[in-house]
Amino acid sequence: MTTYKRMVLASRPKGVVSPQNFRLEEVQAPALKDGEVLIRNHYLSLDPYMRMRMEDVKSYAAPQAIGETMIGGTVGEVVESKNPKYAVGDKVQGMLGWSEMGVSDGVMLRKLDTTHVPLSAYLGSVGMPGMTAWYGLTQIMQPKEGETIVVSAASGAVGSVVGQLAKLRGCRAVGIAGGKEKCDYVVNELGFDACVDYKAGNLVDDLARATPNGIDAVFENVGGTIFDECVARMNPFGRIALCGLIAGYDGEPMALNNVRNILTMRLTMRGFIVSEHMDLWPQGLKELGTLVATGKLKFRESVAQGLESAPEAFIGMLKGKNFGKQLVKLV
Amino acid sequence: MTTYKRMVLASRPKGVVSPQNFRLEEVQAPALKDGEVLIRNHYLSLDPYMRMRMEDVKSYAAPQAIGETMIGGTVGEVVESKNPKYAVGDKVQGMLGWSEMGVSDGVMLRKLDTTHVPLSAYLGSVGMPGMTAWYGLTQIMQPKEGETIVVSAASGAVGSVVGQLAKLRGCRAVGIAGGKEKCDYVVNELGFDACVDYKAGNLVDDLARATPNGIDAVFENVGGTIFDECVARMNPFGRIALCGLIAGYDGEPMALNNVRNILTMRLTMRGFIVSEHMDLWPQGLKELGTLVATGKLKFRESVAQGLESAPEAFIGMLKGKNFGKQLVKLV
Numbered sequence: 183m184t185t186y187k188r189m190v191l192a193s194r195p196k197g198v199v200s201p202q203n204f205r206l207e208e209v210q211a212p213a214l215k216d217g218e219v220l221i222r223n224h225y226l227s228l229d230p231y232m233r234m235r236m237e238d239v240k241s242y243a244a245p246q247a248i249g250e251t252m253i254g255g256t257v258g259e260v261v262e263s264k265n266p267k268y269a270v271g272d273k274v275q276g277m278l279g280w281s282e283m284g285v286s287d288g289v290m291l292r293k294l295d296t297t298h299v300p301l302s303a304y305l306g307s308v309g310m311p312g313m314t315a316w317y318g319l320t321q322i323m324q325p326k327e328g329e330t331i332v333v334s335a336a337s338g339a340v341g342s343v344v345g346q347l348a349k350l351r352g353c354r355a356v357g358i359a360g361g362k363e364k365c366d367y368v369v370n371e372l373g374f375d376a377c378v379d380y381k382a383g384n385l386v387d388d389l390a391r392a393t394p395n396g397i398d399a400v401f402e403n404v405g406g407t408i409f410d411e412c413v414a415r416m417n418p419f420g421r422i423a424l425c426g427l428i429a430g431y432d433g434e435p436m437a438l439n440n441v442r443n444i445l446t447m448r449l450t451m452r453g454f455i456v457s458e459h460m461d462l463w464p465q466g467l468k469e470l471g472t473l474v475a476t477g478k479l480k481f482r483e484s485v486a487q488g489l490e491s492a493p494e495a496f497i498g499m500l501k502g503k504n505f506g507k508q509l510v511k512l513v
Numbered sequence: 514m515t516t517y518k519r520m521v522l523a524s525r526p527k528g529v530v531s532p533q534n535f536r537l538e539e540v541q542a543p544a545l546k547d548g549e550v551l552i553r554n555h556y557l558s559l560d561p562y563m564r565m566r567m568e569d570v571k572s573y574a575a576p577q578a579i580g581e582t583m584i585g586g587t588v589g590e591v592v593e594s595k596n597p598k599y600a601v602g603d604k605v606q607g608m609l610g611w612s613e614m615g616v617s618d619g620v621m622l623r624k625l626d627t628t629h630v631p632l633s634a635y636l637g638s639v640g641m642p643g644m645t646a647w648y649g650l651t652q653i654m655q656p657k658e659g660e661t662i663v664v665s666a667a668s669g670a671v672g673s674v675v676g677q678l679a680k681l682r683g684c685r686a687v688g689i690a691g692g693k694e695k696c697d698y699v700v701n702e703l704g705f706d707a708c709v710d711y712k713a714g715n716l717v718d719d720l721a722r723a724t725p726n727g728i729d730a731v732f733e734n735v736g737g738t739i740f741d742e743c744v745a746r747m748n749p750f751g752r753i754a755l756c757g758l759i760a761g762y763d764g765e766p767m768a769l770n771n772v773r774n775i776l777t778m779r780l781t782m783r784g785f786i787v788s789e790h791m792d793l794w795p796q797g798l799k800e801l802g803t804l805v806a807t808g809k810l811k812f813r814e815s816v817a818q819g820l821e822s823a824p825e826a827f828i829g830m831l832k833g834k835n836f837g838k839q840l841v842k843l844v
Binding site: 234405424425426427430435436437438439441442444445446447448449450451452453454455458 | 565736755756757758761766767768769770772773775776777778779780781782783784785786789
């Protein structure tokens, strides 16, 4: 009998997430029914959206249930199959959660080609985070050559792709990140034109220096003061892709003080969830996969070892301790 | 020699606008050059946007200059012409400001047909306020039949048109206005489905009762608490046309506290200035003119008598003392 470990939500966080909100369980793999496959997960993706799902509030998705496996994207390998579309050994991507193994009926699985793209990248630049960047940039920000775009959390899994795609489209790409090391990486390795260190204490002046012609489009992951200062520098008809408000995920007050600029500068702000736009995934993933395979889209990963380390890695990511895409290696 | 009165900006307001910010002057009508016309203004339009122009801040338009005639839309009659396109007696609309007379080179003038539409309506439902409503509704809110739309300042020149146009498109139209008299007018005379009196002290509950299926699109004129409560009730993929933030025009802090809902409900918010979309005016004015001429679009006017009364009428309008479109009758 095969057993595996999974991490369930033990309780909802009161403010900051704590390790006590999670509980590790050992369970037995069920016998497969016709059409099902058993998958051993190699990597689990940790993403900020999970923080919102831990709350019991009205949102775009049902809250994560207490006592159930934490939701999450995974990549892994088919180890048993009663589905003719999947053979043992196939590499697949799915939403099997914080778990070493999982059963799928094959509907939400995607078969992966790891010839030119590493398996883990399908959870990052060639997966949901990459598509999030691609959708926000191409569908909402719609940057024209020569325009200035700004993205917060610029060294992260989403932000890093936003800036690199904007550069490929002839834009001035400016990142915002926390600390000199991340900012150096964003400019020197990812090729952004500038990166503002919001921890350096001169956000307003540094942002002004980095965006001498103002800002035409913003990809917002953080919210709060950083977002307000970006809105204050926007040019007429600017576009804002609102992807995340990580600064408010623990329940902190989260206001947009510069709402007046939305009016006076005739800005457009749009919130979005990339999973609602599956029709565009083939187009986006094709571009992203090609760029990664040819080395034109760079990324970095922070890899925590073993499912036991997932809560600590997740809590660290919410505080910005990760550097690049946060993963958990499960085998 | 013809003389006339005009009202100039004497000083910029510090907080609330006061009568001392204006100065009445008597000036001589200049001799016309070739191509010019002299116009006697019959009505001056008073509009909230003028408050923003009195400030010396970065905005969509240059600030109103000190010592110059206050800007403003006017309708009147040609009394002298050296322009072959305009004859003495022609009724025209222009931007001749807070002034009994004005000279135009004809470029920004529009000849008016007052057979079926009264002259003053060209400053209201068939003018800039009407077009503001039409643009925000048709281009940004894009309501579908059966959807619920909410408009603040619902008894005003813009809001009253938004709701009536929405009703004609099969929507549930809900207004927000200050006081029972205005709310009764909005429902009983304009035909909205409901109107919430924000002065009654039960904004949250009353808005919930008026919008049992949530809100699909908002036309925002006010900002502040009222706006936040609307955003809190919006359905997924809702649209917000941001037209004005009158609650913050005197420099009060003006934040959007519910910015998180923009993300979780995937809302789109867009600020706009109708004068930047002149290409759509013929289409919009045709619909609005037909509706007014056939009695299907109702409106009310508050008419102050004489240019001397303009500052007090303007200050009152900013406080919501007017009822319907605020005009000043000049002859």
